Amino acid sequence: MDLVLQLLFTGIGIGAVYALVALGFVLIFRATNVVNFAQGEFSMVAAYLMVVFSVDLGWPYWLSFLIALAGMALFGVIFNLGVYYPLRNRTYLPVIIATIGASILLSNSVLAIYGPQPQVLQGWFDTPGIQLGPVYLDSQYLLIIGVTILLVLFNFWFFEKTLLGKKLQATSQDKEMASLLGISVSTMIMITFIYSAVLGGLAGILVAPVLFVSIQMGSTIALKAFAATIIGGFGDVAGAIVGGLALGVIETFGAAYISVPYKDGFAFLVLIAFLVFRPQGIFGERVAEKA
Amino acid sequence: MSATDNMIPAPAVRSKPLIIRHLPYFIGAAVLVALAAGMQFDGYILNILLQATTFSIAVFGLSVVLGLCGQINLAQAAFFGFGAYAVGLGTADLHLNFWLCLVGACAITLIAGAFLGMSTLRLGGHYLAMVTISFQQIVTLVMINAIGVTHGPDGVANIRRPELFQSSQSYLAFCVAMLAIVGYLVWHLPDTKLGRAMRAVRDNELAAGVNGIDVFRTKIYAFGLCALLGGLAGGLFAGGFAYVSPDQFSFAESIVFLTMSLLGGVASPIGSVIGTGLLILIPEWLRFLKSVPGLYLAIYGLFVILIIRFMPDGIWGFVSDAFTRWRAHTKAPPAAAALQLKPATSGGDIVLEVTGLSKHFGGLKAVDGVDIAVKRGGVHALIGPNGSGKTTTLNVLSGLYKATAGRIVLDGTDITNMAPHQRTAAGLGRTFQNIRLFRSMTALENVEIGAERPGNTMIGKGEDALTERAMEALTFVGLGNRANELISSFSYGHQRLIEIARALASNPTLLLLDEPAAGLNSTEKLELHELLKRIAAQGLTILIIDHDMTLVSEAAQHITVLNFGRRIADGESMAVLRHPDVVSAYLGSE
Numbered sequence: 051m052d053l054v055l056q057l058l059f060t061g062i063g064i065g066a067v068y069a070l071v072a073l074g075f076v077l078i079f080r081a082t083n084v085v086n087f088a089q090g091e092f093s094m095v096a097a098y099l100m101v102v103f104s105v106d107l108g109w110p111y112w113l114s115f116l117i118a119l120a121g122m123a124l125f126g127v128i129f130n131l132g133v134y135y136p137l138r139n140r141t142y143l144p145v146i147i148a149t150i151g152a153s154i155l156l157s158n159s160v161l162a163i164y165g166p167q168p169q170v171l172q173g174w175f176d177t178p179g180i181q182l183g184p185v186y187l188d189s190q191y192l193l194i195i196g197v198t199i200l201l202v203l204f205n206f207w208f209f210e211k212t213l214l215g216k217k218l219q220a221t222s223q224d225k226e227m228a229s230l231l232g233i234s235v236s237t238m239i240m241i242t243f244i245y246s247a248v249l250g251g252l253a254g255i256l257v258a259p260v261l262f263v264s265i266q267m268g269s270t271i272a273l274k275a276f277a278a279t280i281i282g283g284f285g286d287v288a289g290a291i292v293g294g295l296a297l298g299v300i301e302t303f304g305a306a307y308i309s310v311p312y313k314d315g316f317a318f319l320v321l322i323a324f325l326v327f328r329p330q331g332i333f334g335e336r337v338a339e340k341a
Numbered sequence: 342m343s344a345t346d347n348m349i350p351a352p353a354v355r356s357k358p359l360i361i362r363h364l365p366y367f368i369g370a371a372v373l374v375a376l377a378a379g380m381q382f383d384g385y386i387l388n389i390l391l392q393a394t395t396f397s398i399a400v401f402g403l404s405v406v407l408g409l410c411g412q413i414n415l416a417q418a419a420f421f422g423f424g425a426y427a428v429g430l431g432t433a434d435l436h437l438n439f440w441l442c443l444v445g446a447c448a449i450t451l452i453a454g455a456f457l458g459m460s461t462l463r464l465g466g467h468y469l470a471m472v473t474i475s476f477q478q479i480v481t482l483v484m485i486n487a488i489g490v491t492h493g494p495d496g497v498a499n500i501r502r503p504e505l506f507q508s509s510q511s512y513l514a515f516c517v518a519m520l521a522i523v524g525y526l527v528w529h530l531p532d533t534k535l536g537r538a539m540r541a542v543r544d545n546e547l548a549a550g551v552n553g554i555d556v557f558r559t560k561i562y563a564f565g566l567c568a569l570l571g572g573l574a575g576g577l578f579a580g581g582f583a584y585v586s587p588d589q590f591s592f593a594e595s596i597v598f599l600t601m602s603l604l605g606g607v608a609s610p611i612g613s614v615i616g617t618g619l620l621i622l623i624p625e626w627l628r629f630l631k632s633v634p635g636l637y638l639a640i641y642g643l644f645v646i647l648i649i650r651f652m653p654d655g656i657w658g659f660v661s662d663a664f665t666r667w668r669a670h671t672k673a674p675p676a677a678a679a680l681q682l683k684p685a686t687s688g689g690d691i692v693l694e695v696t697g698l699s700k701h702f703g704g705l706k707a708v709d710g711v712d713i714a715v716k717r718g719g720v721h722a723l724i725g726p727n728g729s730g731k732t733t734t735l736n737v738l739s740g741l742y743k744a745t746a747g748r749i750v751l752d753g754t755d756i757t758n759m760a761p762h763q764r765t766a767a768g769l770g771r772t773f774q775n776i777r778l779f780r781s782m783t784a785l786e787n788v789e790i791g792a793e794r795p796g797n798t799m800i801g802k803g804e805d806a807l808t809e810r811a812m813e814a815l816t817f818v819g820l821g822n823r824a825n826e827l828i829s830s831f832s833y834g835h836q837r838l839i840e841i842a843r844a845l846a847s848n849p850t851l852l853l854l855d856e857p858a859a860g861l862n863s864t865e866k867l868e869l870h871e872l873l874k875r876i877a878a879q880g881l882t883i884l885i886i887d888h889d890m891t892l893v894s895e896a897a898q899h900i901t902v903l904n905f906g907r908r909i910a911d912g913e914s915m916a917v918l919r920h921p922d923v924v925s926a927y928l929g930s931e
Binding site for chain 2: 087132133136137142143144146147150152153154155156157158161162166265269273276277280284311312315317318321322325326329
């Protein structure tokens with residue numbers, strides 16, 4: 051039982067990271083109707099930015115953190131202008147392929163600069179964790195879970211209560227109508243990419259001390275985050291979060307009770323099972339095309 | 342669009358047998374095979390050629406699935422690896438015959454591809470992209486971790502070749518021959534029924550479905566074929582290099598395949614060969630790039646973005662596009678005989694009987710308990726104000742929406758629960774309010790897809806009969822002389838006519854026309870009216886939806902009126918149009 055609780059905690063912690071990245075996926079998908087396959091690289095780039103400022107340059111952790119997030123915002127702008135924006139009037143297939151190209155470009159550029167050795171980034175707190183009854187609560191996991199809860203609340207407030215959030219929603223639901231109402235669609239999409247890059251970056255920075263900072267961390271997280279969005283119900287914000295948490299828990303238990311080397315395979319098996327038996331996910335996706 | 346044009350009797354189209362027309366290709370291929378067998382290459386060149394040849398075959402697979410069918414596959418390296426491991430483990434560990442292993446490699450990948458496709462191809466392209474990546478990851482995980490079977494990271498060594506091709510030189514010649522044969526099949530595929538179906542699915546899935554194409558099955562065929570070619574290529578690769586290891590079949594390698602395909606031109610096997618050749622040779626010339634890990638793949642990634650942005654059809658697409666344009670204007674289409682419409686008459690006097698048809702979207706009752714009976718040989722109109730449920734009714738009739746309740750009987754066959762393509766096979770033809778043509782194809786090819794409707798009794802066997810039928814239909818609507826032009830060069834009104842021709846070529850029992858007059862100018866409307874008369878004169882039953890009251894009242898003998906999803910009037914045209922409920926529905930009541 052103690053082990054179960056411990057695994058549950060770890061699973062939720064890692065699942066929270068998937069949920070954050072999945073949220074970034076969903077936001078971009080809703081704004082542009084395409085999946086950004088470089089979403090995971092956002093996390094990877096942010097983690098390496100942390101390594102640059104905090105480890106290599108030795109700047110304070112909080113400063114490096116702020117600079118890395120600002121860097122991610124800029125990165126979102128560049129990504130939108132370089133990859134998505136030129137293709138905005140084409141079908142989804144070229145855009146998907148371009149984002150895959152971007153993902154390969156990013157991860158291998160970092161590989162060329164930093165080499166294949168994983169980098170180590172220390173956690174935010176000096177205390178490694180606290181013992182709560184039978185469960186050891188790792189401080190970094192606690193931070194991840196806390197930040198995720200805050201961000202989910204922020205996300206809700208932002209999209210439901212602010213004018214900007216409502217404009218973003220309007221854009222994602224009907225671009226033509228939104229532009230007729232005087233909303234600048236390209237600005238809204240730009241904001242979405244910035245927000246999404248920061249969100250992905252935040253996930254990367256938070257998870258970096260738990261995993262190693264490596265080239266593969268982006269694609270691993272992204273694949274699972276995407277699986278999470280499908281499990282939760284494609285395009286659904288709540289679905290992304292629930293799916294991410296569920297996947298983190300499934301994976302942790304799978305690794306503990308079934309097989310460690312195949313840990314990364316469980317997410318995909320669950321994904322394929324969902325695609326076959328419940329493709330609309332837990333919360334359901336609205337799919338319809340008008341003839 | 343005058344009727345007299347159609348009356349010229351023309352000689353039937355007869356083309357030379359394919360094998361003779363394509364003779365230059367086979368001669369060229371034979372020369373290449375002879376060169377591969379005869380020239381003395383050193384080991385380095387031989388390896389590069391062998392790699393280029395086998396990779397090209399794998400990239401052919403992508404040209405089928407991505408180029409022809411518009412579906413993505415990001416696991417081609419996994420299928421390639423499947424094939425390589427099947428031959429590798431089969432010949433090295435199990436000491437089986439090479440040929441048996443190669444056939445086994447093809448069979449395994451075909452099954453794996455079809456299975457993977459079945460799980461995902463009903464869903465959109467994003468799912469497919471992600472599932473193929475996941476599959477790729479699982480395959481890599483298994484290759485590395487299932488050490489008992491795959492030897493893990495050590496890979497498989499001592500892979501054997503067939504007795505016949507022991508020397509590297511002769512094995513290369515064999516691979517080149519395989520490349521030529523597979524290349525021929527892939528090159529010819531777009532002009533076959535299956536190939537046309539794939540292109541139709543790529544251009545417009547909905548239109549493909551209502552033209553009698555089983556969209557899901559077509560995608561699975563494309564995906565299975567792609568996987569099979571990957572497996573075949575992998576098997577040949579393993580035999581050629583005698584050693585394989587998991588890192589050769591990673592996700593990065595799938596991206597390399599994709600880049601090759603995109604660079605050369607995804608639509609054609611010639612593009613595949615160009616792209617593969619370039620991306621194998623360029624890194625060899627720029628070897629210094631490989632000294633920095635990652636740099637080489639980073640450049641691939643950049644290439645992908647740039648190609649998609651600036652050269653979406655790849656190198657060969659760029660060249661062949663110019664050629665197609667040039668040919669469209671020079672090659673005169675053959676003259677065609679008059680179109681014969683012989684609607685099937687298996688049922689009784691009523692061609693279409695709809696009873697209690699309902700379609701609810703959540704709480705909204707878009708169509709609510711509607712009855713329609715369409716008499717054979719007449720023009721029946723379905724009218725109603727905006728939002729009355731006309732188009733929804735048509736979409737339920739053609740199977741794009743599933744009926745919530747009710748029954749649809751076409752010519753004695755209950756089609757209520759059939760998929761769109763099955764209804765088309767049962768004799769339904771339709772056009773769309775917002776035109777849905779296959780935009781990358783010529784007018785003739787569009788109409789050929791219609792003519793290929795399963796169960797079309799009006800075409801003979803073979804390609805020539807098909808072209809003939811399509812030409813007849815195009816000539817019937819007055820566009821026969823522009824048959825070889827691409828859809829994009831036609832005006833809106835003419836595109837509408839091509840859509841009608843596509844439906845007519847299939848010789849439907851019932852033709853559904855969804856607002857055919859929408860967006861047409863007054864001359865075009867008159868022409869459309871004439872065309873409808875000529876269609877009706879051949880005894881084809883038409884169910885038409887339109888707002889144009891002049892067109893409806895003149896063309897239709899029978900009218901059904903919907904309002905708020907319910908039938909408010911039904912009967913002979915003039916009587917219905919004077920019906921007080923109808924007048925108030927359109928003009929409002931006091």
